[in-house]
Each structure stands twice: as C-alpha cells, then as structure tokens.
Amino acid sequence: MKKILKPYLDIVFPAVCVCCGASLAVSGKHLCHWCRSDRFEKADHDEFLICPDSVLFLHMMWKFDKGGYLQNLMHNLKYNFMKGVGEEMGYVLGHSLIDSRESDWLQDMDQLNPLLIPVPLHKSKLRKRGYNQAGAIADGLSRATGWSVVATDSIKRVRNTKTQTGLSTEERKKNLHGAFVVVSPASFQNRLPVIVDDVFTTGATTYELAGILSGPDQKAGIITVAMA
Ligand SMILES: [Zn+2]
Numbered sequence: 232m233k234k235i236l237k238p239y240l241d242i243v244f245p246a247v248c249v250c251c252g253a254s255l256a257v258s259g260k261h262l263c264h265w266c267r268s269d270r271f272e273k274a275d276h277d278e279f280l281i282c283p284d285s286v287l288f289l290h291m292m293w294k295f296d297k298g299g300y301l302q303n304l305m306h307n308l309k310y311n312f313m314k315g316v317g318e319e320m321g322y323v324l325g326h327s328l329i330d331s332r333e334s335d336w337l338q339d340m341d342q343l344n345p346l347l348i349p350v351p352l353h354k355s356k357l358r359k360r361g362y363n364q365a366g367a368i369a370d371g372l373s374r375a376t377g378w379s380v381v382a383t384d385s386i387k388r389v390r391n392t393k394t395q396t397g398l399s400t401e402e403r404k405k406n407l408h409g410a411f412v413v414v415s416p417a418s419f420q421n422r423l424p425v426i427v428d429d430v431f432t433t434g435a436t437t438y439e440l441a442g443i444l445s446g447p448d449q450k451a452g453i454i455t456v457a458m459a
Pocket of ligand 1: 249252267
C-alpha cells in the first residue's frame, strides 16, 4: 500500500529535509546529505573545559548555532514529535563518535559493556511532549554503536526542574541536584553508563547524572548532538 501511494505522496508532500527544506535524493531519510555531514560546524573538543572526575569521555558533535538551522531543528525535535529525526541524528552522532576516535576505541569500549542512558524527562513533560527526544537520539546511537539502551524505568527524573535558561552554572547545579533517582541499581551493575542528551550547555544535567551513576571504580561517558 505504502509503495503504491509513495509517488503520489511525493507530489502532494515532496520529500524534503526537515532542517533546510532541500529536496531529498534518498527517500526514507529526514535530513539531507549536507545537513547530516557538512552544514554544521563540528564541536571543538580541544577548547573544552575540564570535566569532573566522574566523566570518562565526552563527545559533542556540532556547535550550537543560536538562531540558526540547528537551533530550529533541536527545537522541533523537542516539541514537534520528530522521533524519526531524533533517531537519524543519533545514528549520525554515533558515527561522528566512532570517526573521532582511534580505530580500536570502539572495541576497547565494548569491553566496558556500555549502557546508553537518555537523560530522563519528568513524567509530566513526557506526557505533554509524547516522547523523550534524548531517547530517540539514544536509539539511533545504539544502531550505530551496537550499545544497548537502558530500560525506561531504570532511572527516573523525580523532580520537574524549572527551566535552566538564564541560570548561572552554579544555579543550574543546584536546580538539578537530586532530580534523578536510580530505580533499579541492578540494571547498571558492571555497565559503563553513557549519558545521552540533545544539547550540552554547562553540563549541569549530564554531570548530575554522571555523579549518581559513577562510583570509585566506575566513570561515565557523555554524548550529545550539540554543544551550546
Ligand atoms: Zn538539509
């Protein structure tokens, strides 16, 4: 049915990139080749701040462009139910991670038994938005890396924190403190927690999670699509 309808649907709703509106050469994708690989400036990890001890690695793919295409795309991802777009970005993110490392890095990581942990949304926000955008990104990342995604109820956001916009780093930290609770510690045993989010701003959210998921012998990885 879908196959028969497709040519007609393309005339009514031509397949275009959700980010820039360019027509798509390959059907079944949401982003054009340019948006996937060239449009956005790569995040510069060298200029990066010092991470807390709990962080084993941090990978961010693109530099956030205030007022630009990426900001618009991330906004749509959050509020306009673009699960497929999130998965596609997660897949691109997974490959950018692998490409940025030494050739045997992925194998070394596999031995640490990584577990992808999308930053949980509070249930009231989840109800409003219909899905967790970080979860969609984690699904795509999983496809690219082969790492599994944690079961949704293993970790919860128990406080619906106020918006982080306009808060200082210190205020953000306070705002997030105690926001997450591990429900089933067994899910995390002997796993390397790898936290997944859409945008890394000051790190308050991902560092808070890394703090509660790490221990004396366990660090956490952090992967985000954008770096603000
Ligand atoms: Zn595009």
